[in-house]
Amino acid sequence: MRFLILFLVTFLYSANLIDIYRFNGSDALSEHIEKILGSKTYWLERLQNKDVTWGYYETQKDILVCVKSKKILKIFENNDSTFKLIDTVKVLTGLDGDKKKEGDLKTPIGVYKLKGLIENVDSFYGPFAFVTGYPNLFDKINHKNGHGIWIHGVPLEGKRDDNNTKGCIVMDNNKLLQLKNEINYKDTYLLISENVPLTATKEEIASILAFIYKWRKAWMNNDFESYKNFYDESFKKSDGKDLKEFLDYKKRVFENKKYQKVEIYFKDIDIVPYQNINNKKIFRINMFEKYISKNYKYAGPKELYVKFTNDGLKIIAEK
Structure with missing residues (x-):
């Protein structure tokens, strides 16, 4: 089974990239890479030789x-x-x-x-x-x-x-x-x-990394229906907006950028198991974000807090 997974990862994630570009161009290649980045299997392979007990740090x-x-x-x-x-x-x-x-x-x-x-x-x-x-x-x-x-x-x-x-x-x-x-x-x-510290597993970190890039894809594509599902009902923005206020604002932004190209890049990602009194599976994420659209550019820190719920990972706080 291990050999099969390695074979599939190698085939899907590297061998055919050149042919995708040759036959379908850069947009198709970009779409394929987005699928890879949103794959938990890909990130598990990347984490194979990493210790993530206390988190993931780039x-x-x-x-x-x-x-x-x-x-x-x-x-x-x-x-x-x-x-x-x-x-x-x-x-x-x-x-x-x-x-x-x-x-x-x-x-x-x-x-x-x-x-x-x-x-x-x-x-x-x-x-x-x-x-x-x-x-x-x-x-x-x-x-x-x-x-x-x-x-x-x-x-x-x-x-x-x-x-x-x-x-x-x-x-x-x-x-x-x-x-x-x-x-x-x-x-x-x-x-x-307080007592036993919360640690992380490779499964959790791989899930979070795939989640980040799926969220980024919905954001770049101005796909509001997909984007809103990444957020928890308890969500709060750093400026005080609750979920409804935040999503109302983002919906207006997405509509204004409907026909614009949006580019978003992340680097220097840190994912830390967030210690809490109730031992919930919460993680703090810090990273460097570059956002580029026709009328707005940003390059600076991004901070998220995510938790594992019965409905999967959800964002509970953002700055």
């Missing part, structure tokens, strides 16, 4: 995994499609449960980028602090608030009076200094779970 990313109940932070180096465990560090975190509002003293559960490094901090926080991206888009659409969630050290003089970190992740200063040397914070994701 550029170099370091991964930090904090497990609140165990008071540990695991540091992974993503090297040549494998995740190498560099260190496991003892940490302090906030109160149990997910952070929902300012002042609840809880460390948030989710996936965050490290947004900055503050070196001029009060000595209570140690030598410096990493700033996390809390609240992220998913937090905001779920009406979570608060700020100032850091990874920092312990007082340079004296000791902490208690273990209440007010939501931050706190570690020994020597370990904090070591962490600074082990990661590039600008290319680091922080995954925070």
